Every structure is written in C-alpha cells, then in structure tokens.
Amino acid sequence: MTSVHEQTSGAGRAEGSDLDTLARVTGRIRASIEKVIEGKPEVARLAIVVLLAEGHLLIEDVPGVGKTMLSKTLARSIDCSVRRIQFTPDLLPSDVTGVSVFNQDTREFEFRPGGIFANIVVGDEINRASPKTQSALLECMEERQVTVDGSTYHLDAPFLVIATQNPIEMEGTYALPEAQRDRFMARVSMGYPVEAAEIAMLDSHTRSNPLEDLEPVTDAGEIRKLIDIVNRVHVAEPVQRYAVALTTATRRSPELMLGASPRATLHLVRAAKAYAAMAGRDYVIPDDVQGLAVQVLAHRLLPTVEASMSGRTTEVALNQIIAGVAMPESRRG
Amino acid sequence: MSKVHLGWPGTTSASLLAALTTWIALWAWAGFVERPSGFLVPLFGVGLLVAATGMLLRSARVPSLLTALGQAGVVALWLHHRWAEDLALGGWIPTDESMARFGEVLRDSVTAAQSYAAPVSASVPEIYPLLIVTGAAAVVLVDFIACGLRRVPVAGLPLLAVYTAPASILDGGVPWWGFVAGAMSFLFLLAGDEGRRLSHWGRQISHSDRVFDTLGTRVSTETVRASARKIGLTATGLAVLVPIFVPTFSGTLFDGSGPGGDGDGDAVAIDNPMADLKRDLVRGRDVDVLDVYTVTGDPTYLRVSVLDSFDGETWKPSDREIPAEQRAEGRLPRPPGLSSGVTRREVTFQIRARDTFDSQWLPAPYPVSSIEARGDWRYDTDTFDFISAAEGQSTVGLEYDLSALQVEALASTLASSGPSPENIFTPYTDLPDNLSDRVPRLAREVTAGATSRFEKAVRLQDWFREDGGFRYSLTERGPGNSTDDLLDFLSPDGRVGYCEQFAASMAVMGRSLGIPSRVVVGFLRPDKVEEGHYVYSAHDLHAWPEMYFDGTGWLRFEPTPQDRARSVPSYTNAQLGVDPTAAPSAAAPTRAPDDFDRPSPSPEAGAAGGSNGSGGIGRELLTGLLVLLGALGLAVLPRAARGWVRRRRWASATTPAGVAEAAWAELRASALDLGLGWDDSVTLRTRARSLAAAFGAPAADAEERQTRSPASGVEAAPEAARALERLVRYVERARYARAVEAQDGVEDDVLLVVGALGDGASRRRRLRATWWPTSLFDRSSSRDARRRRAASGPAIGEPGVDHAV
Structure with missing residues (x-):
C-alpha cells in the first residue's frame, strides 16, 4: 500500500491515473512472479487477469512443471491471507469449508473456518479429491460465501482460487464435472520451459528457495481498488456483440457436443476488461476478447465423439471458430 | 513468382513488337495520300527510335511516364533534324529559326490537310508531317501502354483509334489484309502478356507435355501460351468473319469479294453523268480509271459528257440524233464557232480506260480534231462528246488515240466577239419557264458594269470563286441542280456546294444574260506518273460550264472555288484589252498540270476547309487525334476517379x-x-x-x-x-x-x-x-x-x- 493514487470513484470510468496505477502494480506482481517462474510471462499475465477479473484459475499440466510454484508465488507476492489445500482422496468437504465444533468452555458451537477462508486459496491437485469435496469448494467459489449449519460466512475480497490439476489420464484422478469446470474463469497450461529458462531455473532454484526471498509487492486493499478500476473499463457494443457471437458459434459448432454457457460469455468479457486495463486502455477491443477466448472457453467445451475420435482437440475447434467469426460491423452507430 | 518463368517476351521484343504493330496499323492511313511511303517510311524510323529509346530508358529503370516523354522528345528531335536541319545548330540543336521552321512545317501540313481531299496527291508533300506527327504520337502511346504500363489489352484502344480514322473517312474502309496483319501483330504482343495471365488459370492437362522441367521449379508455359494463341486467333477470326454474315454489314472490308458484298467492287460507272458525279467524288476509296499519254498536250479538263439541256429539274444531255457517219474514226469537222483566224495547235493523246472505268461516254479533251477508237463510238457535231452507239459497249479496257486542238483564246478577241448565231443562241440560252426572276436579277447585279458578254462571264466566274462568299463542300449539300436547288444555292445563306452546283448555276445565270452556256462533266486534273503519262482517278471527276463566244467557240470557265479547282483558264485571268502577248504561254488554255499541283493555300482557304469540314483530311486527322485523346482520357479515368474518392473521403x-x-x-x-x-x-x-x-x-x-x-x-x-x-x-x-x-x-x-x-x-x-x-x-x-x-x-x-x- 505504498503509492496508491486517490480514486475518483463515482465517475464511473477509469481515469488515466488509475490505469497508470494498475499498470504499475500489475507490473510489480509480474516481475515478482517471473523471479520464480522463468520464461512464462503469458501465464503470469493470465493469472493476474483472472485475479483482477474476480475469477478463478485452473492450472492444468503434468506434475513438476511449476503449477504449485506459480500459485504460491502469486499468493506470496500479494500481502494477504493465503491458504493451501492439498486435495487428496480422503479430504472431506468440511476440511474445505470449515466445521462447527462444541466449545466446552462457552458451551456453544463455534465455527472453525476451513481452508477456503483466505484471499488466495491454492487448491493443489484438485482432481485427486472426491467429487463431493470438489463440489464443496466450487460452491464457495461461485457464491463467495460459506454456509455451515445454517450460518452464512462471507469470504473476503479479493478471493481467488488457484486450482491445479493433472491431466485426467493420470492415475488416481477424478475428472472435474463440466458444470464445475465452468466455474473457473480460465484454464492455463504451464507447458515445459524453454531450454534457456530451464537452465536459469537450475541456477536459481538450486542455490536457495526463491520463494523464501520473495517479498509481497502489494496488498489486498490495493487489489480491491484495482478490481474496481477494471470494473469501470468500457465495453463497446460491437465488442459485446463479438463476444456473444463467439460463444454462440461454439454452441452451433458441429464439432462440439457442449458449447459455452452464458456464464462463459460473462467471464470472457470480464477477463477482456482486465486484460484491456493491464494494457493501459479504458476500453476493450475485439483483440482482447479474441486473445483470451481459448483460455477462457476451451476448458468448458466438450468435443463430439467424432471429433475426439479423429483426434481434434477443443482448442483446434475453438481456433477454427474464432477464425470464422467476423468482426462486428465496424461503424459506430 | 520469381521462380516461375512466365514467357513474357521481355521488353526488347515487346517494344519492337509494339512499334511494329502500330506501324502496321498506320498502314490503314495509306488511303489518305496517294504515296503512302511518304509517311510510312519515316514512321518506320520513328517506330525503331521509340522502341530503342524505350528499351534503353526502361533498362535504366526510368519511370514509364518519363520514358514516354523521353521517346516523344527523341522523335521530336529527329523530326526537327529532318525538317529544319539547315537552320539547326550542327543540324540537331534547335535554334529559334529552326523551331520556327518546325512549327511552320506543321502549320503548312495542317493547312494542306484541310485543303485537300483524300487521297492527297503525291505532289503535295506538305501533307506528310501531320501524318508523321500523328502517327508518332500513336507509336509512343501504344508503347507507353503496352510496354510501360504493361496493359497490352488497353493498347488496343489507340490502335483501334488508328483504324477508326480511315474507316470513318474512306468508304472502302481499311483493307482486310491490313486489319488482319495488324491484328496478328497485336496478337503476338498479347500472347506474351496473356501467357502470363493464363498461367493463373492453370495448365492444360496433357499426357505428352512435360509439365515440370527436371531442372527445378520452372513451369513449362508452352501449353499456356498455346492456349493464349488459340484464344486470340479464335477471337480475331470471329471478329473478322462474323460481320460478313451479319446482314447489316456492308462488306466493304472485303471489297465485295465476301459473301456479303454487292459485287460492285471498285468500278466507276457513268451512265447519268450528273448523278454519278457526286457518288464518285465522295467514294471513300479512290480508284484510278484513266491513263492519258501525251507529250505535248495539256491533259487537264478531259470531257466526258456535255449536258446541254436544262429542264428545270436537272441538267442532262439532250436527245441526239447521231448518224452513222459521225463515227469516231478519222478527222472531225471544225468545232462550232472556231474561226480560222484563231491560233491553234494540234496535240496528240493516247488514252486508255482501265477496267475500273465503265462509261457510255468517251473521255476526250476539247476540241478533238481526229480520233481512232475501236467499236461504234459516235460524236455529236455540236457538243463534240463521244457516245457509245452499240448495245453493251463501254469504255472498259478501251484504248484510243486522238488529236485535239489547243486553241489560243485571247481575252481581247473574246471581249469583242460578235453575237452568236441562231442555231447556237436559241438552244443554249433556253431556260425553263418556272425559273424565278431572282436568278436573272442576281446575274445582272453581279455583272453590272460589264461591257461585253465575255466580261460578264468572267465576272460571274469571279463571283462564284471569290466575291460571292461561296464555299466548297461535298458533304453539306446533296446532289441536285433543279431550279429550287439553284435558288437555294444562290441565296446568301445557302452558298455552299460542290462543282455540280457551281457549274449549273453559272450556266443558268449565263443563259439568263444571253450567253450560250452548257455544263460539262469530265475529269479535272490527273496525277503525273511520269513525263507524258498521267492518271485520272474517280476523285478527279468534275463539272464546269462552257460558254460560247463567236469566233473562238465554246470556252470553259471555272466557277468552283479554289479549294477544289486551283486556277481559272488563263484567258479569264488576263486584263481585258491587254496586249495578247502578255497572256501566258503559247497555246495552252490553262496552265500545265504541275501548276495545279502547287497550291498556295491561303489561310482563308484553310479556315473554310476546316469549318465546312469537307474536302480536307484535317478534320479526320483531328478526329483521329481526338479519339487518341479520348483513349488517353479513358486510360486516366480510373486514376482520376480514385483521386476523387480519396479527396471526398477526407473531406466528408x-x-x-x-x-x-x-x-x-x-x-x-x-x-x-x-x-x-x-x-x-x-x-x-x-x-x-x-x-x-x-x-x-x-x-x-x-x-x-x-x-x-x-x-x-x-x-x-x-x-x-x-x-x-x-x-x-x-x-x-x-x-x-x-x-x-x-x-x-x-x-x-x-x-x-x-x-x-x-x-x-x-x-x-x-x-x-x-x-x-x-x-x-x-x-x-x-x-x-x-x-x-x-x-x-x-x-x-x-x-x-x-x-x-
């Protein structure tokens, strides 16, 4: 909370100075992440986009490429409460949400918060838990509140769940149901680092744990202000039409069994707003929407049997759809 | 693109081919002049110059517009050298004087073009510079479009313009071989360019052709170019052949040899002299009809037929009773009215009618003293014209020899000639009853103050030629010499016409003044092929009046303005009462033909020719230039439109x-x-x-x-x-x-x-x-x-x- 400009809230639009602040803060976070995760700037960027768009991030990849490291780095960079839940097959829903226990002293039930009560929750290997436990987490993500024994507890903002999962082919995993995947704003794959980045990693990670040297570069209050700035980014009517056209096209595609939901459209536009703000703009351009479409939509779609038999992934189908959807009429009304 | 060899013949052959194509197209202009080599040979040089300059500048990557300007400059320099070498510095560097000469040459050429009808005689070399400059412009334009812009199909527009100019002027149009030659050349030009375009269509599937060379990615374009040639040839073939079978096409392209032609060909037929006159005068393609050989004689004004009767509708030959003894064999009687005291000289002519000349009348000078003609030709003792007396006999291919008298008519004698004898006076002063009084009144006004009948006749001639404000035009007046036509022609607003009106009007006015008059149809003046050999063509047909003066007999006058007839008979030029020896040369009633061929076109004549739009080929050349300019305008139109759109876009x-x-x-x-x-x-x-x-x-x-x-x-x-x-x-x-x-x-x-x-x-x-x-x-x-x-x-x-x- 070092240098936050006074916000001119109520004006309903993001000012240039706000955007400067946003760019500065997000730049610091990215720099911080890159100290630990080398050579993956686009992943870091997407993580911040999801944070500012008030979504949740699903990181999917094979073990050992830095999924957990990324979530922990992001959490460490922001001075806020962080919890990590290691999902295992025997994890119970109450471990996530919390449980009411009887206090012998006061002779009352008192609520003991679960792992979900934090600004940033790292759900590690989420697909190793039973569907019941997964559901408990996902309800919290959507509602941003926890109801236990009739009492409702609100979660603090910002609230970001970064879940990691292994590809479903891995042993001992439960696939996330599509309804639950839909609650994640974006999915990202880490991918293997390039050679140079891997060498640099060997250098830095063998000397000491870089996470331990990491200092927070911002705090929860500032992030809340940034979220407010993002909310005020303008989305012109043609851009809205374009986003809707994209999701509509996924519903009509013969290659997809399940298209994108209206929630997906919502997530897409919100993510585009965050992306635009990070690019220093107070308006969204179609490129923002287009650039985020794969990350935001792909994990929600189900290919048809024919498509999956012929080895066509949803990403390929989605890229085709994006190429086929024309820009909305360019003229302003 | 760079790896694929596309068969474009390269700028070298393209430049040469473009120049050659234009040059061949310019052959279409051959009909403008009698000696086309006068402009075609220099234009060949121009073509080479343009092609060479183009290649040089293009190889130096000079922008195409500058290249075209450079080509024009080089051509101008060369022409300047040709026309003003003696005044230029070192023969080449322009000076003020040489530039003035250059301009003068061009101005003279324009004037000549406006003064002469096509085909212009070989003895008028002034005509060539205009043709050369216009042709050179076409060469440069085609080169610019075909080689500079590489828009070969568009280059067809100026070429078309080149073909259009003669097609619109000369009835015969463009000879078919000329068109085919030009089209072939253009096709070759296209083939190089189109081969490349066609390669986008894909290759023809062929089992025998190797499509890819073994050496690499060189695509064989032979089949492509063959396709291009086939398409081009088919299109051109269709363009030439289809119109023949379309009923509306006149078939002039093939001169009657095609199925659509009328079989008439080039023949000049004279049955009704006056009616045929105009048709032959305006016929697009001139044809040579008569060869005249004479060493001593004057071959001008060869008479065909005498129209001695005017019935109010038309001038025509009167019904003649010609007994068998008046066959065109041996000596003829003395011509009427020629007294023995008048100086005369007998000259011989040998005349050969070509197959193209089909006439019931035998062309001959006046007066013939003796004649030998095969067949049954008879003469009239009054009119001294020769008419066929046998059914189906005509002049086609006829050769005959004759002697004629060259009478030395003296103005002084003529002025004092006595009254005409009754047998001449009565028939030759007869006028129809319905003739308006205005004609004799006008005749009297014009000749007021003249003392003798001869002087009156000269006054009339001068009035028609100069004082009356008449203009010569073949196009602005149809044929006709009835009393109504006459009145219209003589009215101040109607004073434009051609020889028929001038001759008929002067004859009628002469008769109204009591001068025996008649109209003669014949040939005006031949082209001199060599010493003693002259050739008449259909365009030389003419009409003039003859008037009778006792003692000398029938004398011709020339009322037609000098646009058409350069000079008047010498006796009408002479001052009355002047010493007869002052009259020009010996016995010749007119000047030598070469004198005719040397016109001194005055600016007035040029202006008249230009404004009435007839006779001269200036207007046609102007049309050609306009068409060229139009083509150029069309070429720049898209560019201008794009500029307009751009400006409007920003402005709005x-x-x-x-x-x-x-x-x-x-x-x-x-x-x-x-x-x-x-x-x-x-x-x-x-x-x-x-x-x-x-x-x-x-x-x-x-x-x-x-x-x-x-x-x-x-x-x-x-x-x-x-x-x-x-x-x-x-x-x-x-x-x-x-x-x-x-x-x-x-x-x-x-x-x-x-x-x-x-x-x-x-x-x-x-x-x-x-x-x-x-x-x-x-x-x-x-x-x-x-x-x-x-x-x-x-x-x-x-x-x-x-x-x-």
Whole structure:
C-alpha cells in the first residue's frame, strides 16, 4: 500500500491515473512472479487477469512443471491471507469449508473456518479429491460465501482460487464435472520451459528457495481498488456483440457436443476488461476478447465423439471458430 | 513468382513488337495520300527510335511516364533534324529559326490537310508531317501502354483509334489484309502478356507435355501460351468473319469479294453523268480509271459528257440524233464557232480506260480534231462528246488515240466577239419557264458594269470563286441542280456546294444574260506518273460550264472555288484589252498540270476547309487525334476517379471518429489497389500486422536494402510501422472507446503507410494501383465478410452483456 493514487470513484470510468496505477502494480506482481517462474510471462499475465477479473484459475499440466510454484508465488507476492489445500482422496468437504465444533468452555458451537477462508486459496491437485469435496469448494467459489449449519460466512475480497490439476489420464484422478469446470474463469497450461529458462531455473532454484526471498509487492486493499478500476473499463457494443457471437458459434459448432454457457460469455468479457486495463486502455477491443477466448472457453467445451475420435482437440475447434467469426460491423452507430 | 518463368517476351521484343504493330496499323492511313511511303517510311524510323529509346530508358529503370516523354522528345528531335536541319545548330540543336521552321512545317501540313481531299496527291508533300506527327504520337502511346504500363489489352484502344480514322473517312474502309496483319501483330504482343495471365488459370492437362522441367521449379508455359494463341486467333477470326454474315454489314472490308458484298467492287460507272458525279467524288476509296499519254498536250479538263439541256429539274444531255457517219474514226469537222483566224495547235493523246472505268461516254479533251477508237463510238457535231452507239459497249479496257486542238483564246478577241448565231443562241440560252426572276436579277447585279458578254462571264466566274462568299463542300449539300436547288444555292445563306452546283448555276445565270452556256462533266486534273503519262482517278471527276463566244467557240470557265479547282483558264485571268502577248504561254488554255499541283493555300482557304469540314483530311486527322485523346482520357479515368474518392473521403470526415474511419477506409482502398487483399472480418491489429508484413524500404534505399536492411516487413519501414500503429490505436479508440479525441497527422500517417506498402509492392502492382485502382470496383471483401457472418449465424439483436457485467 505504498503509492496508491486517490480514486475518483463515482465517475464511473477509469481515469488515466488509475490505469497508470494498475499498470504499475500489475507490473510489480509480474516481475515478482517471473523471479520464480522463468520464461512464462503469458501465464503470469493470465493469472493476474483472472485475479483482477474476480475469477478463478485452473492450472492444468503434468506434475513438476511449476503449477504449485506459480500459485504460491502469486499468493506470496500479494500481502494477504493465503491458504493451501492439498486435495487428496480422503479430504472431506468440511476440511474445505470449515466445521462447527462444541466449545466446552462457552458451551456453544463455534465455527472453525476451513481452508477456503483466505484471499488466495491454492487448491493443489484438485482432481485427486472426491467429487463431493470438489463440489464443496466450487460452491464457495461461485457464491463467495460459506454456509455451515445454517450460518452464512462471507469470504473476503479479493478471493481467488488457484486450482491445479493433472491431466485426467493420470492415475488416481477424478475428472472435474463440466458444470464445475465452468466455474473457473480460465484454464492455463504451464507447458515445459524453454531450454534457456530451464537452465536459469537450475541456477536459481538450486542455490536457495526463491520463494523464501520473495517479498509481497502489494496488498489486498490495493487489489480491491484495482478490481474496481477494471470494473469501470468500457465495453463497446460491437465488442459485446463479438463476444456473444463467439460463444454462440461454439454452441452451433458441429464439432462440439457442449458449447459455452452464458456464464462463459460473462467471464470472457470480464477477463477482456482486465486484460484491456493491464494494457493501459479504458476500453476493450475485439483483440482482447479474441486473445483470451481459448483460455477462457476451451476448458468448458466438450468435443463430439467424432471429433475426439479423429483426434481434434477443443482448442483446434475453438481456433477454427474464432477464425470464422467476423468482426462486428465496424461503424459506430 | 520469381521462380516461375512466365514467357513474357521481355521488353526488347515487346517494344519492337509494339512499334511494329502500330506501324502496321498506320498502314490503314495509306488511303489518305496517294504515296503512302511518304509517311510510312519515316514512321518506320520513328517506330525503331521509340522502341530503342524505350528499351534503353526502361533498362535504366526510368519511370514509364518519363520514358514516354523521353521517346516523344527523341522523335521530336529527329523530326526537327529532318525538317529544319539547315537552320539547326550542327543540324540537331534547335535554334529559334529552326523551331520556327518546325512549327511552320506543321502549320503548312495542317493547312494542306484541310485543303485537300483524300487521297492527297503525291505532289503535295506538305501533307506528310501531320501524318508523321500523328502517327508518332500513336507509336509512343501504344508503347507507353503496352510496354510501360504493361496493359497490352488497353493498347488496343489507340490502335483501334488508328483504324477508326480511315474507316470513318474512306468508304472502302481499311483493307482486310491490313486489319488482319495488324491484328496478328497485336496478337503476338498479347500472347506474351496473356501467357502470363493464363498461367493463373492453370495448365492444360496433357499426357505428352512435360509439365515440370527436371531442372527445378520452372513451369513449362508452352501449353499456356498455346492456349493464349488459340484464344486470340479464335477471337480475331470471329471478329473478322462474323460481320460478313451479319446482314447489316456492308462488306466493304472485303471489297465485295465476301459473301456479303454487292459485287460492285471498285468500278466507276457513268451512265447519268450528273448523278454519278457526286457518288464518285465522295467514294471513300479512290480508284484510278484513266491513263492519258501525251507529250505535248495539256491533259487537264478531259470531257466526258456535255449536258446541254436544262429542264428545270436537272441538267442532262439532250436527245441526239447521231448518224452513222459521225463515227469516231478519222478527222472531225471544225468545232462550232472556231474561226480560222484563231491560233491553234494540234496535240496528240493516247488514252486508255482501265477496267475500273465503265462509261457510255468517251473521255476526250476539247476540241478533238481526229480520233481512232475501236467499236461504234459516235460524236455529236455540236457538243463534240463521244457516245457509245452499240448495245453493251463501254469504255472498259478501251484504248484510243486522238488529236485535239489547243486553241489560243485571247481575252481581247473574246471581249469583242460578235453575237452568236441562231442555231447556237436559241438552244443554249433556253431556260425553263418556272425559273424565278431572282436568278436573272442576281446575274445582272453581279455583272453590272460589264461591257461585253465575255466580261460578264468572267465576272460571274469571279463571283462564284471569290466575291460571292461561296464555299466548297461535298458533304453539306446533296446532289441536285433543279431550279429550287439553284435558288437555294444562290441565296446568301445557302452558298455552299460542290462543282455540280457551281457549274449549273453559272450556266443558268449565263443563259439568263444571253450567253450560250452548257455544263460539262469530265475529269479535272490527273496525277503525273511520269513525263507524258498521267492518271485520272474517280476523285478527279468534275463539272464546269462552257460558254460560247463567236469566233473562238465554246470556252470553259471555272466557277468552283479554289479549294477544289486551283486556277481559272488563263484567258479569264488576263486584263481585258491587254496586249495578247502578255497572256501566258503559247497555246495552252490553262496552265500545265504541275501548276495545279502547287497550291498556295491561303489561310482563308484553310479556315473554310476546316469549318465546312469537307474536302480536307484535317478534320479526320483531328478526329483521329481526338479519339487518341479520348483513349488517353479513358486510360486516366480510373486514376482520376480514385483521386476523387480519396479527396471526398477526407473531406466528408468531420468528426474525430469520422476521420478515423476515413483513414481506415483509405488504407483499405490503397491496400486493395496494390492487390494486397483485405479481410474485414479480422481485428484491426491482425489486419495491421499483415499490412506491416507487406512494407518495403523506400526506393532510395534499394541498394542499401540488398546489403543490409530487410527487404520487407516492419524493419524495412519503421517510420511507417509507427504510423500504422498510431492509426490502429486511433481507429480502435474511435470504434471501441467511450469517446475519441481528434488526432493530428492522420492523413500524413496514411500517406506514410501507403508509401511503405507501395515500396513493398512490385513495380507492376504500383502501376496498376495508380492506373487501375481496383478498390473502385471491389466489393468482394465486404461481401466475404457478410458471407462469413451469415455462416456463423445471425447477429445478436440484444447484447446486454455489459449490464450483466
């Protein structure tokens, strides 16, 4: 909370100075992440986009490429409460949400918060838990509140769940149901680092744990202000039409069994707003929407049997759809 | 593209072929003059010069417009050397005097063109410079379009204009072989160019042809070029053949030899002299009809028929009773009225009618003293004309010898001639009853103050030629010499016509003054082929009046203005009462033919010729030039239209958002012009990225580029890349932000980007963008976008996502 400009809230639009602040803060976070995760700037960027768009991030990849490291780095960079839940097959829903226990002293039930009560929750290997436990987490993500024994507890903002999962082919995993995947704003794959980045990693990670040297570069209050700035980014009517056209096209595609939901459209536009703000703009351009479409939509779609038999992934189908959807009429009304 | 050999014959053969094609096309102008070599030979030189200059300048990569200017300059220099060598510095460097001479030569040429009817005699060399300059302009224009702009099909327009000029003037049009030769040459030119275009169509599937060379990616274009040739030949063949079978086509292209022709060919037939006169005068293609051989005689004014009877409707030969003893064999009696005291000289003629001349009348000078003609030809003792007395007999191929008298008529004698004898006076002063009084009154007015009948006759002649304000025109008056036509012709507003009206009117007015008069149809003056050999052609047909003066007999006069008939008989020129010895040369009633051929066209004559639009070929050349200019205008029209669209686009953009859209639209149009394509369905930035990939370094850095900087892409033109980025952001703000503020230098940025795009495009593309901007016609991109939208479903009617957000 070092240098936050006074916000001119109520004006309903993001000012240039706000955007400067946003760019500065997000730049610091990215720099911080890159100290630990080398050579993956686009992943870091997407993580911040999801944070500012008030979504949740699903990181999917094979073990050992830095999924957990990324979530922990992001959490460490922001001075806020962080919890990590290691999902295992025997994890119970109450471990996530919390449980009411009887206090012998006061002779009352008192609520003991679960792992979900934090600004940033790292759900590690989420697909190793039973569907019941997964559901408990996902309800919290959507509602941003926890109801236990009739009492409702609100979660603090910002609230970001970064879940990691292994590809479903891995042993001992439960696939996330599509309804639950839909609650994640974006999915990202880490991918293997390039050679140079891997060498640099060997250098830095063998000397000491870089996470331990990491200092927070911002705090929860500032992030809340940034979220407010993002909310005020303008989305012109043609851009809205374009986003809707994209999701509509996924519903009509013969290659997809399940298209994108209206929630997906919502997530897409919100993510585009965050992306635009990070690019220093107070308006969204179609490129923002287009650039985020794969990350935001792909994990929600189900290919048809024919498509999956012929080895066509949803990403390929989605890229085709994006190429086929024309820009909305360019003229302003 | 660079790896594929496309069979374009290269600029060398293309330049030569273009020049050759134009030169062959210019053969169509051969009908304008009697000796086409006078302009075709110099134009051949011009063609070589243009081709050589073009090759040289193009190999030095001089812009095509400058190349064309250079070619024109070189040609002008050469012509200047030809025409004003003696006045130029060292024969070549223009001086004030030489330039004045140059201009004078051209002016004379224009005047000559306006004064003479096609075909202009070989003895009027003044005509050639105009033809040479016009032809040279065509050569340069065709070279510019075909080789400079590489728009070979468009080069057909000026070539067509070259063909159109004679086709519209000369009845015969363009000889078919001339057209076919030009078309063939043009086809070869096209074949080189079209071969390349056809290669886009794909190759003909063939089992025997090896499609790919073993050496690499060289695609064999032989089959492609063969296709091009086949298509071209078929098209040309159809163009030549189809019209023959279309009933409306006159068949002049084949001179009657085609199935659509009328079989009449080139023959000149004279049955009714007056009626045939005009037809032969205006016939497009002149034909030679008579050869006259005489060493001592004057071959001008060869009479065919005498029209001695005027019935109020027309002048015609009277019914003649010609007994068998008046056969054209041996000596003839003395001509009427010629007294023995008049000096005369007998000269001999040998006349040969060509197969093209089909007449019932035998052409002969006046008066014939003796004649030997095969067949049954008889003469009339009054009129001294010869008419066929046998059924089916005509002059076709006839050869005959005759002697004629050259009478030395003296003005002084004529002025004092006595009254005409009754047998002459009565029939030759007869006028129809319905003749208006205005004619005799006008005749008296014109001749007021003249003391003798001869003087009156001379006054009449001068009035028609000079004082009366008459103009000569074959086109502005139809045939006819009835009393009504006469009145109209004599009225102050109607004083335009050709020899028929002049001769008939003077004869009628003469008769009204009591001078025995008649009209003669014959040939005016021949072309001298060699010493003693003259040739008459159909265009030489003429009509003139003869008047009778006792003691000398019938004398011809020349009322037709000098546009057509250069001079008047010498006796009408002489001052009355002057010493007879002062009259020009011996016995000749007129001057030698060569004197006729040396006109001294006055500016008035030129102006008259120009304004009445007849006779001269100046107007036709002017038409040709206009057509050429029109073709040029058509060629620059797309460019002008594109400029207009550009200016309008900027001018109509008033709001900042409007300016942004105008800039983007202009960028789009420019990219389309350069053939870069444009997809409206992608985002602005995607579009900009592919545009930037097409950037090229400025031409000035071309050499540097080869060694250091990349040939294309953003690095080639960083300035333009920045400008493009500014533009994209501006347009994005205009489209997607809440509000947009005006941005400076938008137009400059567009220019910068378009410039970089041009640098990145091939020379051909740049030329096409300038001269054939496809953005004017292109709607495909937006159609594409619409189609794609349609495929991706209807537009969503109610957004509202923002509210949900």
